[in-house]
Amino acid sequence: MSAIDLHTHSTASDGTMTPAELVRAARDAGLSAIAVTDHDTIDGLPEALEAGVKAGVEVIPGCELSVQSETGALHIVGLWVDSYSYTLKKAFDKIRDRRKSRNEGMVAKLRDLGFEISMEELLAQGAGTIGRPHMARIMVDKGYVSSFDEAFVDYLGKKGRAYMPKDNISAEQAFELLHSTGATPILAHPFLLNNNEEKLEKEIHRLKELGLEGIEVYYSSHTVEMTGFIKKMAKKYDLQPSGGSDFHGYVKPDIHLGKGAGNLFVHHSVLDGLKAFRQSKGLKV
Structure with missing residues (x-):
């Protein structure tokens, strides 16, 4: 099959x-x-x-x-x-701008919680759509959490301490x-x-x-x-x-x-x- x-x-x-x-x-x-x-x-x-x-x-x-x-x-x-x-690319550029603002807000929250994470580090994670999984990767790599699941449950998920909702279309x-x-x-x-x-x-x-x-x-x-x-x-x-x-x-x-x-x-x-x-x-x- x-x-x-x-x-x-x-x-x-x-x-x-x-x-x-x-x-x-x-x-x-x-x-x-x-x-x-x-x-x-x-x-x-x-x-x-x-x-x-x-x-x-x-x-x-x-x-x-x-x-x-x-x-x-x-x-x-x-x-x-x-x-x-071109229509999709233009629409995604606007969505990416919204995502950037959200990322900046969540990184600021993480820093307030004592995690040394910068936007420069986040952007260095890749050239694609940057978001919460990339934050989790940094947190795991730096030893702040033991797993991606822990990063999302405690900090990045909907009930996490650094979470911010998306501004979606x-x-x-x-x-x-x-x-x-x-x-x-x-x-x-x-x-x-x-x-x-x-x-x-x-x-x-x-x-x-x-x-x-x-x-x-x-x-x-x-x-x-x-x-x-x-x-x-x-x-x-x-x-x-x-x-x-x-x-x-x-x-x-x-x-x-x-x-x-x-x-x-x-x-x-x-x-x-x-x-x-x-x-x-x-x-x-």
């Missing part, structure tokens, strides 16, 4: 493999296709697409948008984005942006949005009305019951099933490419379904 992974991250955002390394890792893991979906950037896509040709792995160009919802933050994956889109803006560039918007890891099925369904219905076209049925932390529920939601609201591991590399050591926490399997037929949907709308695949 042919496995795929439609939700992965590289060093262009907060992953630990370069786009080319990520694609080669997908080949080594026996995957026939992979979507590179870095946070709020498309900068790594040309490298990933070139590596895909060399490695014999189909690369779906994508991105992942952080979106402000009525019920809190949610993530929208865009598949088949234009890798050179709206769902309406996200869908308009993705649709304008020919991408298919997918709701990422829906159960991380809300574990209450009734409330989650209301949000899925609302997002469908705004322009949502797909949903991650298959995800690393989904139980059999969760997968079954999202399958029903996909059918009820005419959403295209998608799925992926949300692989980041060693910053999420329990999540493996194509396999998630060990039980994930996204069949190539999921990709075939997404392609058929796009072709029915006259969009490129």
Whole structure:
């Protein structure tokens, strides 16, 4: 059976493999296709697409948008984005400015808590989308915490002492942006949005009305019951099933490419379904 992974991250955002390394890792893991979906950037896509040709792995160009919802933050994956889109690059520049202000605020909070961390150190962590995982890496490297989990639970997560909320774009803006560039918007890891099925369904219905076209049925932390529920939601609201591991590399050591926490399997037929949907709308695949 042919496995795929439609939700992965590289060093262009907060992953630990370069786009080319990520694609080669997908080949080594026996995957026939992979979507590179870095946070709020498309900068790594040309490298990933070139590596895909060399490695014999189909690369779906994508991105992942952080979106402000009525019920809190949610993530929208865009598949088949234009890798050179000026519209996307301009939008991501604005998002990056917002992220920079947040990073500066969180670094200031960490310094107030006694951690010797500077913005210069943070920016030196990479050329991609810089954020909390990079702060956690510095904290681990300097011995302030013993693990990434400790850094997030105690300091960088939503209940952490240095946390600051994101200033995200709206769902309406996200869908308009993705649709304008020919991408298919997918709701990422829906159960991380809300574990209450009734409330989650209301949000899925609302997002469908705004322009949502797909949903991650298959995800690393989904139980059999969760997968079954999202399958029903996909059918009820005419959403295209998608799925992926949300692989980041060693910053999420329990999540493996194509396999998630060990039980994930996204069949190539999921990709075939997404392609058929796009072709029915006259969009490129």
